[in-house]
Amino acid sequence: MKSMLSSLLLGVLLIAGIAPAVRAADDLSLIQQRVAQVEVLRGGFEQEKRIAGFKNPLRSQGSFLVARGKGVVWTTLKPFPSEVVITGDRILSRQRDGSSRVEVDGREQPALRSVNAMMFALVSGDVAALSSRFNTQVQAKTGNGWTLSLTPKSAALAKAFTRIVLNGDSYVREVEIEEANGDRTHLRFVELSQTPARLSADEARRFD
């Protein structure tokens, strides 16, 4: 449960970032055609969260690294540095002092396995799996652009999200998440690059 939002968020990112699945609904195939298929994607992000209880929006910046078959490293640099590593079987957070903590261990909490499985489906870019959970609405834009709007199919998922909207071209450029409790998150991706297509040794170590 805890990882639901993050997995979705990252998964949505990864549909764009990593080669999508072959099978998909007709409208989704438009996105599949336009999105670049990559092994590794690096980039920066700018995030703005509006959370009830805070007068001001919470703004942060950082970078991310996505590798097919490995997972995701999400590094927040400003204003408070931290790092989250998501792999197939766990979610790990690293603090500023270098200490790390396993937030979710798929092996120890079997109940979370289904959440992890969903995340995994998303990480592998299984659009069919995504459309099994969300009602999708695709809008083609001029040039290479598109908008994908997702609303939960199940009541359980609707307890967490109202709507997720993606904007992109050959990459996902913007994500807007509306949570059921009214909180909103807006993400913008910048400086995206898919080369070099292989992880450096240093990058690979960050997944461990």
Next chain:
Amino acid sequence: MTEVSGSTTRGDHGSDERDARWRSRWRWVAGAWLLLVLAIGVHQWRFWQHPPIDSDILAMLPRDAADVLLSDATEHIADASARQLVVMLGAADASQARAAETAFRASLQRDDARQPLPFQASGQAEDWFDQARNLYAPYRDRLLTAAQREQLEQADVGALTESTLASLYGPMAAPRLTQWRQDPLGLWPQWWQARASGSGLNIGEDGVIQAEGRYWIALPMEMRGSAFRLDGERVIDDALDRASAAARQVTPQLQVLRAGVPLHAEAAAVQANREINTIGWGSLAAVLLLVFLSFRSLRPILLVAGSLLIGCAAALSVTALVFGQVHLLTLIFGASLVGVAEDYGIHWFASRQGVAAEGRWRLLRHLLPGLWLALLTSALAYLALGLAPFPGLRQMALFSVVGLAAAFLTVICWFPWLDGGQVRSTRFSQAIGRSLEAWPRLRASRTTLLIGAVLALVVGLGLARVRSNDDLRSLQSSPPALMAQQIEVGRLLGMPSPAQFFLIRGDSAEQVLQREEALTVRLRQLQDQHRIGGYRAISDWLPSQKQQQADAALTAQVEGAVLAQLGQLMDEPLQRADFAAGDLQLPDWLASPVSAPFRQLWLGQLGEQVASVVLIDDLGTPAGLLQVQAQADGLPGVRWVDRTADFTQLLRHYRHLMSGLLFAGALLVFAVLWWRYRRLAWRVMLPTVLACVLTVAALGWLGQPLQLFNVLALTLLLGMGIDYGIFLAEHRGDPTAWMAVCIGAASTWLSFGLLGLSATPALRAFGLTLLFGIGLVWFISPFFRPSAPPPSPEQENVKE
């Protein structure tokens, strides 16, 4: 079966006059019995409108008089599960499972529209979760998991602030069940997660359970009110079969699992229906065939069938009136009564052979003492079954005794009136009567000694191989496929055992909850070590007030400190949200629909004390069981209860007790026989004793375990088998007497033989024991018959 000579005197002048006076008095007796039979008929008609038939095994077992609380607890848990069933649909992926579910539900709805089904889908878990969230939200600060408690107690406020910041600014914004302000540390979802994994409640994503490479959807259902009837029809099973077929059309690889008490009850009823038909109609057909072959006339068939019908109807009515309900096992056992109760009718017709119609009143008076004695011995044997305090056995005993008595009364009250014609002596009956001569009388010779030695060896080896088994499951007869599915569902959903649990007692609700918490600390360790699947405790959903207050203080202190630091770092003053002023109270919780799934765990006020139970999921191995059991050590008011073991202990206790009583009964019977036959007594007794020993040895050779029900069958064998010996001693060399023994033995043997086909292990044991026993007594008795036949003046007198 036992016949004691009557007291008519030869050539009495007042005989005809006395006969007439006796007959007019007998008219009143017959009339009174007619009224009673009519009353039984009316009761039967009403009984079958809505038969109160019970199929619960526990109903057959004794209630612990010593510990009413235990029985209450068991009943409480059993009642809660008695109406619930669950179907699980497993598919290769979640969407296929969903599609199968839709087809499954649609099929049930179609069926329901055609003819209302006796069950319906239970309330949706999603509604429940919303209600539960609203109930608990004001008390969020008072609800912590054990791990959270430990974590917060050792908390470094700086580190907590750090990770809170990380989650606020990073992508790890876990979906919150409340506003951020109400749960800044994200404790609440973990609490729910712990509830979900600990209680077998699936509040995970979309209700799809992933296990063993499949995606499962569980469909909980419950029986509707009083519409549920156990009439031997496959209503639930058929509806689920159709729904499964419909679901398989959508999802061909679908795996369907079913579990629940109503399914077992229905299976038991269907099976009982079949067995009652086999045993009841089978025995009846056999008895009537024997009657026809012996007397070649319609009247005996109709009259014997009538006496059996009245016997069974009376037995059913009286049992229903005394016990309120009739158990299925009683009905199956009762079906074998046909083969015993026919004796009186056959006895009558066997004696009527060659007696003129005018002599039948004198014949009745002549037969009465013998028939009474026969009824008494059989009734006593059946009543001995009722010595064990098992309601089930008492039902069977009452059923049998009433059935015998009613058949007996029908014979003596009505047969002389209705049987006015001639009863022929057929070649068949003569041939059977003469067959006695085929048996050599046993003499002390070298051959006899040799046979005896061989037999002793075979018996000795057989007895050495006898193993006892007192498992409660001998009463259980569910189809193996259904049992396998039940176990599988139990494993997937983590269903607890209803017969093994912890019982927690205290002076107040608060004390009970505190004692539970002391226990669950230990149980969580076992759970972490994977010794048990989980546990279900009410204190998990309603912590003691002491715990609630401690947790509220802890969260107030830590969250307050973190919020203060966060406020400074983010340059924004952050206020902690308000929570409920007091604790979540037991009455409020019990009154809420949210507590419905767990209310069965709360026994409430029982006498002076308050009590609850803690159930364990997936107990695992017997060694693991011992370890679980040990968790109650040193905890006041906490006790491990193992009803299965208790009942096994009980069955063993009564097996020993009844064995002792059987021995005492045999000595008593021998004393009576000695009183009447003196030096011939051993000839009457020995065949039955030999048959008992040989039967037990045969069980050993066949690898059948010895259990209470075998011993009870031997008790019955003693009561019925001795009769054959008595009969041969009383009417030495009389072919009609031997014929009556043969036909009686054949029908009894057949009835119990058919009972030996039952799928219920206990009844099968009963049937098998008597199948061997009756056959052996019948075969052995003639060898030991006394030699010189003394003159039989009474017989001559009647056949004048």
